Amino acid sequence: MRWLGTVLAVWVGTGVFAAEPTAAVRGKKALESTAFIRGFWPTSAYDTAWKQWGVKEKPADYAAAFRDRYGLHAAPFDNGKYPMGLRKADYLFGQGLAIDCTTCHGGSVLGKSVVGLGNSTLDIESLFGEMYAAAGTPARLPFHSSNARGTNEAGAFSVFLLGFRNDDLTLTLTPRDLDLHDDSCEDVPAWWLLKKKQTMYYTGATDAHSVRSIMQFMMHPLTTPRDFAAAEPTFKDVQAYLLSLEAPKYPLPIDKSLAARGQAVFAENCAKCHGSYGDAPAYPNKVVPLAAIGTDPKRYENITAAFGRAYNASWFAQESGIKPLRETAGYQAPPLDGVWATAPYFHNGSVPTLAGVLNSAARPKVFTRSFRTAEADYDAAKVGWKVTEVPPPDAKLPGIDRRKVYDTTQPGRSNAGHTYGDDLTPDDRHAVVEYLKTL
Ligand code: HEC
Numbered sequence: 001m002r003w004l005g006t007v008l009a010v011w012v013g014t015g016v017f018a019a020e021p022t023a024a025v026r027g028k029k030a031l032e033s034t035a036f037i038r039g040f041w042p043t044s045a046y047d048t049a050w051k052q053w054g055v056k057e058k059p060a061d062y063a064a065a066f067r068d069r070y071g072l073h074a075a076p077f078d079n080g081k082y083p084m085g086l087r088k089a090d091y092l093f094g095q096g097l098a099i100d101c102t103t104c105h106g107g108s109v110l111g112k113s114v115v116g117l118g119n120s121t122l123d124i125e126s127l128f129g130e131m132y133a134a135a136g137t138p139a140r141l142p143f144h145s146s147n148a149r150g151t152n153e154a155g156a157f158s159v160f161l162l163g164f165r166n167d168d169l170t171l172t173l174t175p176r177d178l179d180l181h182d183d184s185c186e187d188v189p190a191w192w193l194l195k196k197k198q199t200m201y202y203t204g205a206t207d208a209h210s211v212r213s214i215m216q217f218m219m220h221p222l223t224t225p226r227d228f229a230a231a232e233p234t235f236k237d238v239q240a241y242l243l244s245l246e247a248p249k250y251p252l253p254i255d256k257s258l259a260a261r262g263q264a265v266f267a268e269n270c271a272k273c274h275g276s277y278g279d280a281p282a283y284p285n286k287v288v289p290l291a292a293i294g295t296d297p298k299r300y301e302n303i304t305a306a307f308g309r310a311y312n313a314s315w316f317a318q319e320s321g322i323k324p325l326r327e328t329a330g331y332q333a334p335p336l337d338g339v340w341a342t343a344p345y346f347h348n349g350s351v352p353t354l355a356g357v358l359n360s361a362a363r364p365k366v367f368t369r370s371f372r373t374a375e376a377d378y379d380a381a382k383v384g385w386k387v388t389e390v391p392p393p394d395a396k397l398p399g400i401d402r403r404k405v406y407d408t409t410q411p412g413r414s415n416a417g418h419t420y421g422d423d424l425t426p427d428d429r430h431a432v433v434e435y436l437k438t439l
Pocket residue numbers: 036099100101102103104105124152154155186187188189190191193194197199200201202203214215217238242299
């Protein structure tokens with residue numbers, strides 16, 4: 001009767017007897033296979049983008065060259081020939097390409113692509129500019145989508161696009177300026193932290209349980225109110241998937257006794273804001289006033305009451321059981337699970353290593369990095385990315401080169417503040433960094 005076992009195994013394997021997939025499993029599948037918006041470009045724009053690069057012929061390993069140019073990563077799921085973050089989508093009368101959540105939320109560390117890790121190498125401004133040029137439809141947004149490679153102006157997209165919508169998300173003929181600013185320089189937070197949070201986004205203004213809030217991504221001009229309503233159940237599943245994600249474990253050696261010493265220093269100096277970890281985890285969900293935290297104020301200032309009012313009046317905020325946007329005093333202290341993987345640090349990615357987070361005097365002022373993510377690019381001693389200090393970039397450099405230099409004297413890019421590690425001894429700081437690897 002061996003054949004019977006085989007037949008049963010095949011049936012189970014194909015799902016005939018399998019239980020309904022859970023919401024998280026459905027959400028993962030949706031996230032990896034659905035374009036939630038119409039395409040921006042014909043598929044040919046991908047194949048011809050290299051003509052914008054100033055090279056004479058198409059690079060031999062084109063997929064790798066394309067990823068490298070824009071800071072995208074190989075998809076750890078089936079995505080055809082495209083990198084994680086570019087996806088086939090309806091376009092005019094055929095198929096085109098759009099971005100998706102993983103353009104920004106698909107990162108890589110130690111050479112491994114990770115869905116849910118912020119993409120700290122992305123140059124979204126070059127990706128948009130050169131794909132539109134390759135498509136023969138050069139289009140310019142009325143704001144910068146990125147000022148420094150690895151950061152983006154996701155908030156500006158929301159402010160800009162909500163201005164074209166009435167409260168019911170129909171398009172308006174009289175667009176509103178909801179106070180557009182494009183110098184927040186936002187680093188992308190890791191999705192696996194969401195499950196601990198009561199409030200989300202950097203200022204803690206938004207109810208972390210909101211599904212509609214993450215649907216702001218769908219505000220492409222061709223998305224109708226009916227499309228938003230139809231996609232809501234899928235976004236509930238996507239949220240369940242985000243809530244199921246776990247931080248990746250630090251894969252390199254850890255000095256256990258040093259980490260144990262660091263744990264004690266952390267409990268004393270850091271836990272009141274960042275919570276505790278291990279067997280009895282706790283997360284206080286604390287927002288620290290701007291004047292006390294002292295990190296760059298732009299992200300806080302750039303989303304103003306004009307947007308808050310419009311958002312709260314709109315479909316996005318009419319979600320049962322969800323609190324409206326609130327005004328907070330500053331930035332939320334994030335959980336630190338998997339923090340070894342999420343460099344650079346602070347909401348604006350202004351500090352490349354944990355050693356710098358803990359010692360404000362040791363933070364580099366103007367620096368660049370390889371924007372690759374292999375072990376050779378990773379600084380296991382300071383924990384974060386290896387950087388090289390350079391002079392401020394020439395304003396006449398092409399944007400793609402200028403954005404590779406992070407200049408902390410520029411708006412939105414201050415690396416000041418969060419001086420909580422400054423008074424620790426060098427030994428204690430070293431121990432805390434070792435402890436942070438274990439989270
Ligand atoms: C253009 C880049 C970009 C894209 C595309 C994008 N995000 Fe984000 N996302 C961000 C940035 C930047 C933040 C931080 C925003 C802030 O607080 O200022 C963020 C924040 C979030 C957060 C809150 C995390 C936290 O802990 O505070 C969630 C959840 C999220 N995004 C989900 C999504 C989903 C789902 C999609 C696709 C439907 C998506 N994002 C598409 C850039 C992006």
